[in-house]
Amino acid sequence: MPFRFRGSRIWRPNNNNDAVAAEEQQAAKQTVLTGSYSSDLQLFKTSLERLSDVVFREIQLAGPCRAVLIYLDGMADVHQIDTDILKALLLESGGRNLKEAAAEDLLVNIETQVVSAAQTMRDNQINNIIDHILSGGTALLLDGVPDALLISTQKWDKRSIEEPASEPVIRGPRDGFIENLRTNTSLIRRRLKDQKIKMEAMQIGRLSKTEIVLVYVEGIVDPKLLDELKQRLERIDIDAILESGYLEELIEDSPYSIFPQILNTERPDRVAGFILEGKIGILIDNTPFALVLPVTMFDLLGASEDYYQRYIPSTVTRWLRLWLAFSALVFPSLYIAILTFHQEMLPTSLLLSIAASREAVPFPAIIEAFIMELAFEGLREAGVRLPRPVGQAVSIVGALVIGQAAVQAGLVSASLVIVVSFTGIASFIFPVYSFGVAVRLLRFPLMIIAGTMGLFGILLVLLAILIHLVGLRSFGVPYMYPVAPLDVSGLKDVFIRAPWWAMRKRPKSTSSSNPYRMKRGLRPRKPHRKG
Amino acid sequence: MGKAAAIAAAIVIISLLTAGCWSRQEVNDIGIVTATGIDRTKSGGIKVSLLLAVPRTVGMSGQAGGSGEIENTAGWVISEEGETIMDAFRNIQKKLPRNIFYPHNRAIVIGENLARNDTFTLMDFFQRSRQTQMRSFVLFTKKEAADILRFKPKFEKLTAEIIKEEMKTGVNAHVRLNEFINMFMEDGQEAYAPRIEIVPSEIKSASKEELNNLMQMGVGIMRDNRLVGWLNAEETRGLLWLRDEMEEGVITVNIPEKRGGGKISGEVQKAHTKIKVYSVKNRLRVDVRVTTVINIFENQSQISLKDLEKIAYVESLLEKDIEDRIRMSFKKAQQFNSDFVGIGRAIYKASPGLWQQQQENWNDKLADVEFQVSAKVNVEKIGMINEPISVY
Structure with missing residues (x-):
């Protein structure tokens, strides 16, 4: 066999893709709920077969209307299901106007009048329902209704907020990101409360279905940069994103460089500071490390404390x-x-x-x-x-x-x-x-x-x-901005750290459209004496 | 990527393996020369002595510990004869297990017997060699140069260090190799270099043990290619004034009896010398102007320095002293017929045309030059007390 340096077809591992596609095709035969209780339940039982952590809780509502709650044990809050859904359904279903309603309205009535959960929605796409269950939600199926009620009951064990182990400071906030995405977004939201701070959600990972959130300030961030980032993220088709490092290597500019071109940090204050300069933060579920881009070498050499100390x-x-x-x-x-x-x-x-x-x-x-x-x-x-x-x-x-x-x-x-x-x-x-x-x-x-x-x-x-x-x-x-190409006004945040009142402008590299950070003349002066 | 990276890696590895490690030399394969002595042998050859530093004895006293004997020098003198310096080096190298490493040479000591004969031709080696540093000091000695190197110092570990430190005090003249060569090559300027000798460290000691010390005593004066004479310490001071190289020094003046007698010592803080040369009626007149700041450090006389007039009087005494010293060393220049002061140089700078006329046999014309000197002393500080200590 002749040796071929490149493009050799002897061994092809990527048949997997075809297998996945075939699987998807098979599942696509039936995509929506039928409304027939037993067939729908059967469908879920076969789809979720050998998932030992899925619970099917069948109940009988007044009517007699059969219903089933499907949730993932460990990801869903069993206590909430008990008190807010089961108790309400079983106790309320006997009374008031539930039984009088038509089957379609029954679900609406349950959603609007019975279930006391903060987040609910209705869906009839089987894939969506399964995704919802697997991410910790609860699905309620009613006999005769071709819709499922999806109730957010996510609750899992999480670490408490601690000081970031990799980036301690003397002066500055002590809270660090944790593995829970929602907590992390809240840590940033707590610092920046304006509606201009956008948090766009995406999902990446065929198997992991990892939730990621892009954090940026509308009006400061360059829209072209945002589009480019979204494009690069959408390109990704991978089985799982387990840590921010996966993402970093999949979207960086020079994949062969030894230098990191995306900053990672555990500190919410650091992310907040960077997005105020027009950079974009990426929060990824299940890791305390957020990504920040674009960054220069001097961003990577700076610590957040530089801005807190005198x-x-x-x-x-x-x-x-x-x-x-x-x-x-x-x-x-x-x-x-x-x-x-x-x-x-x-x-x-x-x-x-x-x-x-x-x-x-x-x-x-x-x-x-x-x-x-x-x-x-x-x-x-x-x-x-x-x-x-x-x-x-x-x-x-x-x-x-x-x-x-x-x-x-x-x-x-x-x-x-x-x-x-x-x-x-x-x-x-x-x-x-x-x-x-x-x-x-x-x-x-x-x-x-x-x-x-x-x-x-x-x-x-x-x-x-x-x-x-x-x-x-x-x-x-x-990468070497503002030293190469030289931007003299940017140098005040490189070799020196100019006082805050002197750093009126944001870095030109990322926020040229909205350059001013503060009002003119904020340097403290002697007070004017009256009289 | 793959092919390009492979080629790039190959280029890097091949160039490292073929061109790399050229001239590589580990520290424990070099013999570090700290001072060089050059003498003339009776047969007319050159004897080169090198003072090598033995690193084992320099630092790290903790390693052996048990010997109990204090090594009083880290140096080791090795010498060999040769027809040229390079030849002698080669002969030394034969005796030495390590490569001679020359850049750390601090001092070049030239013995009188060689210097009286021929100095200039030797300098070629030191300029041409890739390893020499032009910052090394040049010294003359009346003894054999090797004796100076062999001296066992008390303070520093190496004789070369002593020489360097003594040079740095600025009391005596110090001449680096590049200055020495420049003085050689300049028109209207003869070279000189300090003289170093071994002297007893105590004066009239009762102890039988003889303790020695290295001391600089004056300078050796060259004319053209040869050493022609010596200046003593006093005359050297005058030379430093003339050369505008005075850095620090103590001047002591005697107060005449009619003003109470006693002595006053002052230290030179700043000094500046200007030499001007005029041609007056076909005779050259050298006019030396010295301005200096002197601070009083000791007053053994009855003169109260509180008084500005009395300070002016002391200043005039100091001025006279400085003028005398300068005159004395200029007389030496006339006596040796060697323009080590650089009068010719001053003429050339002021009027090149005049120098063109005088250039011929310049050193011999020196005796006819009229010499004027005037010093301006400014006493700025008189110390912590105003009045001299006196008995009432």
Whole structure:
């Protein structure tokens, strides 16, 4: 068989699609309720067969009219079904005017007069009814009525609102998103109450039917951006969206880039702040991580706290963060490059100290640095994964064995341990974890090139990274904006954090149509003295 | 994507493997040279001594611990002869397990026997070599240069460090390699470099143990290619005034008996020197103007410095002292027939035409030059007390 590099037809896994389509066709034979109680019930029983968590509760209303409640145990609120539906139906059905009504009106009467639930609707599409049941609602079928009453009874166990573990702050709100979408929308709604804050719902995932909500401010957001996002979302045809990461990879601009082009955050205040700049937030059910787009590199390097602390400390913090971000990228490779190629660049006494500490080390600087960096990355990863009770063991092994013993044994030099630990600390200053991971990974190619080509190689790789960064776009917005392309007015929120009264304009990249955030002249002044 | 990525990866890997690691050198494969001594052997060859730093003994005292003996130097001198410096380097390299690493060389010490003979030709190596730094200091010594390197310092671990630190104090002249070469190459300017010697650290010590110290004592003066003489410390101060390189220094003046006697010491804070050259009736006249700020640090006389008039008097004494020093070192220039002050340079800057006429045998004409100097001293601060301490 001739080898074909691309377009080989020997193995085709995508027959699945056809199978799904056939299944759908078969089910489409009957799509609406007939009104005949027994056949409808049979239909549901066969459709929902082997779903051990579905409950069919058959009741007899006055009439005698048979009825059935179908719900999903665990997703529906059994207490609410008991008190608001069953009790009402069984006690009310004997009295008043229920039995006098015609069969069609009976359902309306039940909806309007009996069931005391906040959200109800009627539907006769079988697929819709099943979707409703599987998402925790309750369906009521009546004999002789070709409609079902769908009652929202969703209630499931959820985590309480806690401080986000991945983005703690000193000053600022402590609430974080949780896995429940409705709670998350409420967290944003609580911050932004105007009707212009839109929350558009969509559903993605053939099997998961994941609810996602687009949050944006009408009038600030660019409608074209919104259309583009919707288009990209509608394109998605996947079995399930289990986390925001699925979505992120399916809609980003440069799928091969190492840098995240969409920001993820657990903080509702952060999402609220971004949508006020004309960005769009995506809340996804079952994950506490919301997505924000489009973002620039400097959004990814900023923390929400920058805007809550006073502007001078915030500015200095930003410099510190930029400097540490850069050193997290290049510090180990500079160490390698200078110690293997450019020893003349160090002050004599520093070179002598480093030379003294390296005297007994049997490895070249690059191997030495690789051993330690890998050990550190391993420790970090283990620290995330390990079960809590063994945490101490890992930290003891990490600090004592890898840190101290390795130096004493002469396997690595003390100076390198300092370099690695400084880099380790620096790599944790990234407010957005996914961006930090990208920088941490880029450190390794830099180290290799530093060990083979020295500073020249470092410069080459940094140049390549820079070229990639300036070419990168997040939903059409240049990644390095407002530095490249330069927007001088945008710079006041990049290397410095201008005081709020000086940041009158929203970033041009996302809100050109409605640029002003506040009234002119809000800088506090001396009060006018009367008389 | 797939094919392009494969090609790109191949290019990167091949270029790393073929072009990479060129000139790679681990820190524990280099012998770090911190100072160089150059001497002339009796047979006329060149003897190069290198002061290598031994990293094992520099930092990390905790590692061995048990020896109990304090290593008093981290340096190690290795020397070899050769016809040229490069030749000598090659010969040293034969004896050395590590590569000679030269960029950290701090000082180049040239022995008198070599310097009196030929200095300039040696400088070619230091300019041409890819590893030398033009920031190293150039020094002369009356001894053999290797002796200076062999000195075991007390404060720093390395002799080179001592030399560097002493140079930085600014009391004596300091000349870096690039300045040295520039002075060589400039018209109307002869080179000089500080002289360094090993001296006893105590004066008239009763102890039998002889403690030594490195000290800079004046400068060595070149004429053309050769060392022709030495200036002592006093004359060197005058040279620094003339060269406008005075950074700090103490001036002590005697107060005459009729005004109560005693001494006043002041420290130079700022100094600025201007040299102007005129041609008056076919005779060159050099006019040196010094303006300086001096702060009083010690007053052993009866003069109360509260008084502005008395300060003016002290200023005039200081001025006279400075003028004397400058005159003294200019006399030396005339005596050695070597224009290390750069008078010729000043002529060239002021009027190139005049320099064209005088250029020929300039150093020999120096004796005929009329020399004028005037200093303007400004005493700004007199310290924490106004009146001198006195007995009533």
